[in-house]
Amino acid sequence: MRMGEGVEWALHTCVNLAWLGRAVPVAKLAALHDLPAAYLNKQLQALARAGIVTSVRGPGGGFQLARRPEKITLMDVVSAIEGSANAFQCTEIRRQGAGREDPANYRKPCSVSQAMRTAELAWRRELAGQTVADVKADAERTIPDMAARLDFWLTNTRD
Amino acid sequence: MRMGEGVEWALHTCVNLAWLGRAVPVAKLAALHDLPAAYLNKQLQALARAGIVTSVRGPGGGFQLARRPEKITLMDVVSAIEGSANAFQCTEIRRQGAGREDPANYRKPCSVSQAMRTAELAWRRELAGQTVADVKADAERTIPDMAARLDFWLTNTRD
């Protein structure tokens, strides 16, 4: 069970967008961390479909956060990239074979599924409890001038 | 991010082994839920390597739990099948590109990695807090006679 690296890219990019506070083309966002621009674009499209960022086409366009960083949870970003389906998917094997249960029990989920779901809910709750603003604030504790550095770089860099 | 179905198979099989309480060949365990025996065997090998079950070769052999169900957590089973690596793997993109941080910060993990790790720890803690015995007990609340049924089936079935 491995999470796609698109999640890492998306999170860092969201923090960067929070620092920059305006529309930034994907080429610039990719250059910030030496990422393949076309593939990062794919991830940002997913964020756009989820309403986390908005896209503006044409010159001067790019991506920017759709709402304030305090209103974007890590759960929002993760489910936008990875999908909202549960990591553990019950295939109901309890209904097959010699050890199958009585169909009367099919209404409630099986014990295994329930246990796994409980753990996954704890994970989701933790992700929903942290926002992009929190991560940004934590990063600024060690790198206070990052916002200014990025802003300077964006305005003064030529392509 | 999808968890392999081997986890579901392994968990159900562990509960079944807890009910049966003796060595059971993989063919029988697979028949309990109409699973491909050879592939279930692969999963059980992983459990054996992790010390969760022990294998006995030859006639009358099979797999059985290596210790009491109360001592087997869901975390043990999941990490045996899926591996112990973190789902979110930080590739340290903060060190690359125009937006790279000062190398002095490389000692401590980046804020994004930290946040994701926190959530994943909550998930792991929840999994480690539940045992095979708990799941078994919960299942018995709805199907009290399952242990007896499985035991009868195993002793009276002809191949």
Place this chain on the structure above:
DNA sequence: GTCTCGTTACTCGGATATCTGGTGTCCGAGTTTCGAAGG
């Protein structure tokens, strides 16, 4: 009758194919800007 040995049947174990989904790339769609030409 009992011991021994060989054969048989049974079961795990790891090496080997197949396939789905994540990874990576490309070109077309849409929009703004700028400049030139006409009035």
Place this chain on the structure above:
DNA sequence: CCTTCGAAACTCGGACACCAGATATCCGAGTAACGAGAC
């Protein structure tokens, strides 16, 4: 000088290859049990 039109540059958007890991299968390795034969 102002307006209008067109071309070009820029950026997102989705469609198209590629590859690693999960899925599935098979045959060989190891072991216990059983029976036949000798003592």
